[in-house]
Amino acid sequence: MRHNASKTLALLAMLLLPLAASAHTGADGGVHHGFTTGFLHPLTGADHLAAMVAVGLWSALAARRAWPDLLWAPLAFAAMLLAGALMGLAGVQLLAVEPMIAASLLVLGLLVATRIHLPAAAAMAVVGVFAVFHGVAHGHELAGEQGAALTLAGMVGATVLLHLAGIGLGWALRHANAWLPRVAGAAVVALGATLLSQAV
Secondary structure (H helix, E strand, O other): OHHHHHHHHHHHHHHHOOOOOOOOOOOOOOOOOHHHHHHHHHHOOHHHHHHHHHHHHHHHHHOOOOOOOOOHHHHHHHHHHHHHHHHHHOOOOOOOHHHHHHHHHHHHHHHHHHOOOOOHHHHHHHHHHHHHHHHHHHHHHHOOOOOHHHHHHHHHHHHHHHHHHHHHHHHHHOOOOOHHHHHHHHHHHHHHHHHHHHHO
16 A cells, blocks of 8 residues: 555656746746745746755655755755845856756756765755756846745745655655656656756
């Protein structure tokens, strides 16, 4: 029963990853108004949805113990996403934002597939760097708009929930067949490769 539930969750996650085929920037037509729109925004872009779920999934699959290993990477991603968004709002320009977002999916997908355990500092650094680029892209979209603070709060809230969903899925798959995490990781890698081919 537990195995079947894990299998169903994994297949559902893989089906959801490519739902939104649009690239990151402007995926919602540039319309950002308040908490609800900010909350929904990460759920409507395949790149953000996949990245945030993958961070939680990898954290759970690679954790040697539940506490605090499960939280280092998700907390770093959420914090640096916010920092990057504030940078974007302030007009900070980074090179290759879209290719770096696509590269984040390639790396995160490989981490999920291989279940590599990294020390906490390294895990936080890896996801944190990528999160900055995700955040800067959001910040540029929000620059000059009313209600940017509420929109960012919604985005961060959705990010945390997607991390938790990934953690729950990963924890359920820890003792499942090894191919399930590998297929999930491969799906994230494939999405990253597709987005990277469009960004370069």
